[in-house]
Amino acid sequence: MITDIERFESLGDNCEFGFFLRDKGIETSSLFRWTLTHDINNLEYIFSKNFEDLYLFENLEPAWQNMVLDKKYGLSFHTEMYSVNNEGIWEWEFDAEENLKIYSKEKEKIKYFLEKLRRSIMDDKKIFILKSNDNNGYQGALALSTYLEKNGRAKVLYVRSSENPDYSITKINNHLYLANIDRFAPYDRANDYSNEGWTSILTNAINEIN
Known part of the structure; x- marks a missing residue:
């Protein structure tokens, strides 16, 4: 069992991480847990707008x-x-x-x-999980970490897929960390995730992200 697993909260891009949490017994829901984020590079813009007029x-x-x-x-x-x-x-x-x-x-x-979500943004123990199957979200993750440095306390862990992952955690700045996973679930089978990969990454993140 991963200790402090409820520190982690998904920001997308889909519900893969939500399924992983469910299978670990975590049913606490959140805004992005079952949401499809069509462009994670747009998240900093969404946050900076304070989600004004969301879901009109x-x-x-x-x-x-x-x-x-x-x-x-x-x-x-x-x-x-x-x-x-x-x-x-x-x-x-x-x-x-x-x-x-x-x-x-x-x-x-x-x-x-x-x-x-607004409470999570201000929680220095919260770790937002961010991924996209095309590995094309680093700039968005970096921009979001810059936003959090000025307007929050939470961290972002951007996860990429790699053929040779070691599941280690790399610090980019005080609010952004990187990790590599062996594979992501296909979008049409989001519950077909890498249990070993996510478990290893979260275990390492708990130990390394203060």
């Missing part, structure tokens, strides 16, 4: 049967405002009145998770 009804569009896209921020969330695929185009299953009823409940949940 007029900014949402169908993205999958049970997912909506927030067009302003490029974030896809699970929803009960279900959609149907009509010749390759996702369309709302319910009318606007029914969607608004569902939305009002979901907006409160988003508000709650956002308040939790």
Whole structure:
């Protein structure tokens, strides 16, 4: 069992790390645990805007049967405002009145998770996990660490895939660390993750990130 595993919180880019936490018995949810971040290099912008107007009804569009896209921020969330695929185009299953009823409940949940995230940002023990399967998020992780240096206390651990990982932790600055993992789960099978890789990385991070 990984000690202090609840120090870790996912920032995306998908729900792979969320599945890993679930299998370790951690059910504590968060804003990004089951969210699809379409461009993790955009996270610093989202944070710097203080998530203003996040999940506004007029900014949402169908993205999958049970997912909506927030067009302003490029974030896809699970929803009960279900959609149907009509010749390759996702369309709302319910009318606007029914969607608004569902939305009002979901907006409160988003508000709650956002308040939790703001507390995490100010927690010097919190370690945000950030990854993308294409390994193209370092600049975004660096920008986010710069934001946290000025506006928070949490750290970012950016994880990349590598053919020869040693799972060690490399410090870039006071708010950014790097680690390599043997593989990521495919996007269409996010629960098919590397248990050895994530377990080793988190164990090392607990020991090395103060």
